[in-house]
Amino acid sequence: xxxxxTPEESDFRRQLSAFxxxxxxxxxxxxxxxxxxxxxxxxQQIKKGLADRGWFVMSWPKKYGGAxxxxxxxxxxxxxxxxxxxxxxxxxxxRMLGPTLMRFGSETQRTQHLGAIARGEVQWCQGYxxxxxxxxxxxxxxxxxxxxDVFVINGAKIWTSxxxxxxxxFMLVRTDPDTAPHRGxxxxxxxxxxxxxxxxxxxxxxxxxxxxxxxxxxxxxxxxNLVGDLxxxxxxxxxxxxxxxxxxxxxAWARASMEELVDYVRNDESLVxxxxxxxxxxxxxxxxxxxxxxxxxxxxDVAWRQGQGEVPSxxxxxxxxxxxxxxxxxxxxxxxxLGMYGVLEPGSDQAELEGRFLKMRLFATSGPILAGTNxxxxxxxxxxxxxxxxxxxR
Amino acid sequence: xxxxxxxxxxxxxxxxxxxLADRSGPATVRAVAEGDAEAIASLxxxxxxxxxxxxxxxxxxxxxxxxxxxxxxxxxxxxASLAPIPIVESAITSRILERYGPDAIKxxxxxxxxTGDVMVTPAIVERDASWEARSAxxxxxxxxxxxxxxxxxRFVSFADQATHALTLVRTDDDGPALVVVPIxxxxxxxxxxxxxxxxxxxxxxxFNEVEVSPSNTVATGGEAVAATEELVAAGGVxxxxxxxxxxxxxVDSTVKYTSNRQQxxxxxxxxxxxxxxxxxxxxxxxxxxxxxxxxxxxxxxxDYSVRRAAQAKIAASEKIPAxxxxxxxxxxxxxxxxxxxxxxxxxxxxxxxxxxxDPAFHKAILAGAMGL
Numbered sequence: 001x002x003x004x005x006t007p008e009e010s011d012f013r014r015q016l017s018a019f020x021x022x023x024x025x026x027x028x029x030x031x032x033x034x035x036x037x038x039x040x041x042x043x044q045q046i047k048k049g050l051a052d053r054g055w056f057v058m059s060w061p062k063k064y065g066g067a068x069x070x071x072x073x074x075x076x077x078x079x080x081x082x083x084x085x086x087x088x089x090x091x092x093x094x095r096m097l098g099p100t101l102m103r104f105g106s107e108t109q110r111t112q113h114l115g116a117i118a119r120g121e122v123q124w125c126q127g128y129x130x131x132x133x134x135x136x137x138x139x140x141x142x143x144x145x146x147x148x149d150v151f152v153i154n155g156a157k158i159w160t161s162x163x164x165x166x167x168x169x170f171m172l173v174r175t176d177p178d179t180a181p182h183r184g185x186x187x188x189x190x191x192x193x194x195x196x197x198x199x200x201x202x203x204x205x206x207x208x209x210x211x212x213x214x215x216x217x218x219x220x221x222x223x224x225n226l227v228g229d230l231x232x233x234x235x236x237x238x239x240x241x242x243x244x245x246x247x248x249x250x251x252a253w254a255r256a257s258m259e260e261l262v263d264y265v266r267n268d269e270s271l272v273x274x275x276x277x278x279x280x281x282x283x284x285x286x287x288x289x290x291x292x293x294x295x296x297x298x299x300x301d302v303a304w305r306q307g308q309g310e311v312p313s314x315x316x317x318x319x320x321x322x323x324x325x326x327x328x329x330x331x332x333x334x335x336x337x338l339g340m341y342g343v344l345e346p347g348s349d350q351a352e353l354e355g356r357f358l359k360m361r362l363f364a365t366s367g368p369i370l371a372g373t374n375x376x377x378x379x380x381x382x383x384x385x386x387x388x389x390x391x392x393x394r
Numbered sequence: 395x396x397x398x399x400x401x402x403x404x405x406x407x408x409x410x411x412x413x414l415a416d417r418s419g420p421a422t423v424r425a426v427a428e429g430d431a432e433a434i435a436s437l438x439x440x441x442x443x444x445x446x447x448x449x450x451x452x453x454x455x456x457x458x459x460x461x462x463x464x465x466x467x468x469x470x471x472x473x474a475s476l477a478p479i480p481i482v483e484s485a486i487t488s489r490i491l492e493r494y495g496p497d498a499i500k501x502x503x504x505x506x507x508x509t510g511d512v513m514v515t516p517a518i519v520e521r522d523a524s525w526e527a528r529s530a531x532x533x534x535x536x537x538x539x540x541x542x543x544x545x546x547x548r549f550v551s552f553a554d555q556a557t558h559a560l561t562l563v564r565t566d567d568d569g570p571a572l573v574v575v576p577i578x579x580x581x582x583x584x585x586x587x588x589x590x591x592x593x594x595x596x597x598x599x600x601f602n603e604v605e606v607s608p609s610n611t612v613a614t615g616g617e618a619v620a621a622t623e624e625l626v627a628a629g630g631v632x633x634x635x636x637x638x639x640x641x642x643x644x645v646d647s648t649v650k651y652t653s654n655r656q657q658x659x660x661x662x663x664x665x666x667x668x669x670x671x672x673x674x675x676x677x678x679x680x681x682x683x684x685x686x687x688x689x690x691x692x693x694x695x696x697d698y699s700v701r702r703a704a705q706a707k708i709a710a711s712e713k714i715p716a717x718x719x720x721x722x723x724x725x726x727x728x729x730x731x732x733x734x735x736x737x738x739x740x741x742x743x744x745x746x747x748x749x750x751x752d753p754a755f756h757k758a759i760l761a762g763a764m765g766l
Contacts, residue, residue, distance in 0.1 A: 001403065001463055002396040003688040072395055262764055282761035283754060287712070289764060290705040294681035297688060301680070304397045318677045375666075381676055382669030386649045389664040 009076055016080045023049055029356060030085025034165055035209035039087060046088025047120030057094050057118045064102060065118035071306035075248050075299060082252035093117040093124035097170050104228035104236045127157040127171030127214060135376050138181040138234065142216060144173035144188060151188060153219040163199045163212040166192050172237050175230055186233035189225040206362035245316045247323025248299040250367055254292045254327040261334050264353060288330050295322040314385025317377035324367035324374060331361035403467045410471035413444065418477040420735045426478040427593030434555060437479055442510030447484045452492060455504035466635040466690035473636030474643040476742055478594045480513060480552035482632040486625055487514040487560045494613040494621040499574060514574065516625055517547040517559035517599055525751045527570050527622035532601060534563040534573055540605040543575060546598055553577060553585050553597040562622055565614060572612040572621050575604060592745030593738060627698060629750035630707030634686035637710040637746055641679035641717050644739050648672060648721045671720050678713040685709050704760035711747040718743045
């Protein structure tokens with residue numbers, strides 16, 4: 001056992017941090033709001049900067065423009081980006097679709113898409129959830145019917161993050177309605193400019209346009225855009241989710257928020273400075289910092305196991321549950337400390353910490369819900385991790 | 395980062411599992427809890443032969459010179475089996491002797507600790523149950539060529555098995571000191587069992603004008619404060635590692651029980667309500683395990699991380715007793731019986747929650763380390 005980073009890992013974290021010092025605006029606290037044009041421009045600029053330094057897809061193999069970096073390095077990358085609340089992501093492309101294309105994609109698909117993702121030139125979105133298919137994703141209804149050399153898509157996707165900014169979508173569609181739900185699904189790549197696609201904004205409870213409903217009306221997509229085999233999309237698409245599930249972003253956001261809170265409490269100018277010597281406050285902050293460290297170690301454990309060639313499914317679920325839970329608890333406590341000032345919206349002249357904690361707390365509601373609700377994650381931990389029996393099929 | 399075991403650690407784990415399965419089953423744990431001192435003595439004799447008390451004693455003093463991180467692997471197994479033996483007590487006191495004691499004490503005691511001829515248990519806490527280094531009321535008065543010790547220590551583990559107590563005292567100049575006091579058949583030392591929920595012997599020690607040589611002093615003043623803080627930190631991390639092992643055992647047995655127990659024509663473990671209880675237990679167990687090993691790893695020969703030590707004990711103390719209560723809920727009525735072994739784990743977890751500082755104590759330390 002060894003609980004410290006290698007000199008190479010620490011050095012990389014420092015370099016990335018220095019790059020972010022340069023590229024982020026002075027006094028940047030984030031989080032980025034991708035519906036704002038200035039933040040979106042910053043997102044694109046940082047993507048390019050990361051790509052130029054070989055970091056944007058460093059987890060990828062060298063032959064696809066990556067650096068073959070270790071899972072631990074990738075975790076450090078994700079952690080540092082989240083810790084700074086930095087924009088500059090194409091998580092759908094770099095973390096999910098890229099690795100999936102490497103495994104299941106055709107040579108043409110790899111040539112066409114991997115380079116563009118690696119250079120930070122394209123933005124992807126993920127079309128999985130539907131109005132009637134959330135946790136029960138396999139019940140999805142969006143139809144794709146083969147008509148010669150094209151699939152014709154009809155239906156709707158929902159909760160599609162960044163669909164309004166994306167160039168491309170990878171989506172699950174039903175290609176065989178007459179078989180078991182899992183067996184009639186395929187994964188398609190779709191250009192968002194294809195006629196018949198309509199992106200309808202959904203404003204989230206934090207007041208931000210982060211996700212959308214995407215309606216497909218006779219959208220014609222080349223057959224060559226099928227990833228993997230026809231009707232094998234469940235297997236292909238679930239591989240994506242395995243890449244998606246990690247708690248490191250949340251653990252890092254929690255740590256950043258905790259540090260912000262500790263600084264604020266210690267600052268004599270703050271409206272709540274008198275509470276810094278309150279033993280209850282000290283004790284609560286110490287307890288939360290313990291749980292942040294616990295969540296963080298679970299994420300490192302996942303990375304370490306990946307480095308050993310394992311596919312740590314249960315551990316990844318643990319990290320997601322622990323990360324999202326501790327992040328919301330830190331923000332809850334931040335709001336409690338800020339008291340009446342905590343409920344002032346960003347833009348209020350009297351808001352403390354620019355109203356960030358309120359906005360982040362409202363936003364963080366999505367953590368335990370998205371990418372597999374925490375209840376689903378607990379099913380995975382219980383069944384795949386602990387080997388508990390599944391419920392009998394009705 | 396490396397969450398894997400080294401070859402040495404693999405060996406420690408496998409030999410400990412084999413030995414403890416054979417020698418420290420529930421029957422032994424129950425016998426000791428009911429006051430069978432013979433059972434401890436016989437177990438301790440075998441443990442000495444396995445070389446466990448020598449594990450972390452430096453090689454130059456006749457030990458195996460292994461790290462605290464290696465020790466934590468053993469402690470996990472001791473926790474999982476509820477083994478009623480004073481390895482933690484012996485390991486942390488020998489660390490403090492080695493780090494803070496004068497050479498004469500090291501040369502005399504450490505080799506004997508390694509061979510099991512000497513066992514030193516910490517005697518820190520008094521009537522006010524405080525682990526604070528400056529809280530001692532037991533006095534050590536310089537009289538001629540002797541130190542004369544008077545007062546009562548409480549919550550001393552395995553005092554009956556120990557030859558010496560590493561005792562926190564107040565000196566003539568009102569400062570703290572750590573003194574090695576021989577307690578084995580020592581005139582003036584009266585032991586009284588405290589009937590502790592841990593199921594291992596925990597006593598109060600009454601020192602009635604006990605004379606020791608001033609050369610038994612390990613540290614005084616600021617050094618004694620630092621040594622006591624380190625002792626409590628090390629003890630807390632050791633308990634956290636034991637609690638991690640205990641939690642693993644409780645999760646495993648609860649998975650086994652709920653996978654077999656049938657109601658409504660299916661295993662109760664196939665119900666989501668039970669699965670979510672167990673998933674949360676598994677997350678807590680793993681978190682405590684990682685925090686404990688991360689903290690243990692920080693205990694090098696020269697240093698340790700105050701933060702990590704506090705975090706490990708806070709998490710273990712808060713999460714593992716709670717995990718045990720949830721295990722009782724998953725077991726239903728059978729887990730509420732005296733006959734079922736689950737309460738042995740619950741009692742031990744509750745006892746270890748407060749040993750070497752409860753969550754409030756360690757949160758105060760951690761808050762300080764965070765700059766609050």
